[in-house]
Amino acid sequence: METTATATLECRNLTKTFYSTDPPAQVLNGIDLKVEAGEFLVVMGASGSGKSTLLYSISGMDRPTSGSVLLQGRDLTSLNDTQMSQVRLTQMGFIFQRSHFLGNLNIRDNILLPALKASPHDREAAIARVDSLMGRFGITAIKRHGITEASGGQLQRASISRALASEPAILFADEPTGALNSSMSKEVMDALSDVHAGGRTIVMVTHDPGCAARGDRVIYLRDGLLVDSRHLGTWSQDQATQREDELSDWLRNLGF
Numbered sequence: 001m002e003t004t005a006t007a008t009l010e011c012r013n014l015t016k017t018f019y020s021t022d023p024p025a026q027v028l029n030g031i032d033l034k035v036e037a038g039e040f041l042v043v044m045g046a047s048g049s050g051k052s053t054l055l056y057s058i059s060g061m062d063r064p065t066s067g068s069v070l071l072q073g074r075d076l077t078s079l080n081d082t083q084m085s086q087v088r089l090t091q092m093g094f095i096f097q098r099s100h101f102l103g104n105l106n107i108r109d110n111i112l113l114p115a116l117k118a119s120p121h122d123r124e125a126a127i128a129r130v131d132s133l134m135g136r137f138g139i140t141a142i143k144r145h146g147i148t149e150a151s152g153g154q155l156q157r158a159s160i161s162r163a164l165a166s167e168p169a170i171l172f173a174d175e176p177t178g179a180l181n182s183s184m185s186k187e188v189m190d191a192l193s194d195v196h197a198g199g200r201t202i203v204m205v206t207h208d209p210g211c212a213a214r215g216d217r218v219i220y221l222r223d224g225l226l227v228d229s230r231h232l233g234t235w236s237q238d239q240a241t242q243r244e245d246e247l248s249d250w251l252r253n254l255g256f
């Protein structure tokens with residue numbers, strides 16, 4: 001039976017200041033957060049509140065100024081760049097608002113590439129995983145297509161397949177539906193709900209209460225501080241509207 005890799009993620013007193021501006025920009029001002037194994041955590045807040053900076057700081061894409069980040073108990077801030085790259089490659093998956101794919105490779109080879117890099121000695125297994133993921137997310141029919149021949153929703157599902165192909169313990173998503181219309185957005189969120197149901201830890205930044213309603217818990221940032229959070233419990237499609245309405249009320253009260 002397939003076991004899903006999953007991990008806890010914890011940050012303690014996390015700060016981030018960008019010194020490239022004058023005056024320096026203090027963007028994260030001491031964030032304490034624990035994401036449980038298998039949890040789907042959503043990060044919300046007004047534009048500029050520090051959501052992406054938090055995501056980058058806890059996923060090793062950028063280094064925090066101070067504080068610690070523990071992935072399954074291991075402090076990522078103590079790793080050098082090579083060690084951090086290896087953790088990102090083998091234990092983390094990433095999805096962004098716009099997927100970046102190589103134009104000279106078809107969709108399947110784009111998905112396969114990082115999986116082969118993560119486990120170069122296990123080519124057959126990587127191919128089998130990629131084909132299985134493409135089937136699971138409904139994109140097998142376009143596997144030999146070029147990047148320009150896929151819709152935005154298909155590309156984001158390809159992006160999710162690529163992120164999962166190396167069997168990461170945690171998936172980070174930064175506005176994964178930000179560039180999609182509502183039906184494509186639903187396709188992508190259905191795929192993420194499916195990933196979550198499989199037990200993987202997910203941390204997602206979004207502006208959209210409908211997407212946020214998929215999570216187990218939503219945290220709200222203001223000026224680089226975690227000012228409130230809301231537990232939603234397990235997602236169910238039947239309660240989608242109710243969950244979104246409740247979240248929207250909560251967000252309105254927070255001034256969103």
Ligand SMILES: Nc1ncnc2c1ncn2[C@@H]1O[C@H](COP(=O)(O)OP(=O)(O)OP(=O)(O)O)[C@@H](O)[C@H]1O
Nearest residue numbers: 018020021025027046047048049050051052053054
């Ligand atoms: N590399 C950088 N150098 C200087 N300032 C930065 C840098 N990256 C982000 N910032 C600043 O940090 C603040 C927070 O940015 P961040 O992208 O984390 O916010 P956000 O909440 O994700 O916003 P949005 O919803 O608009 O994407 C902004 O004021 C931004 O200008």
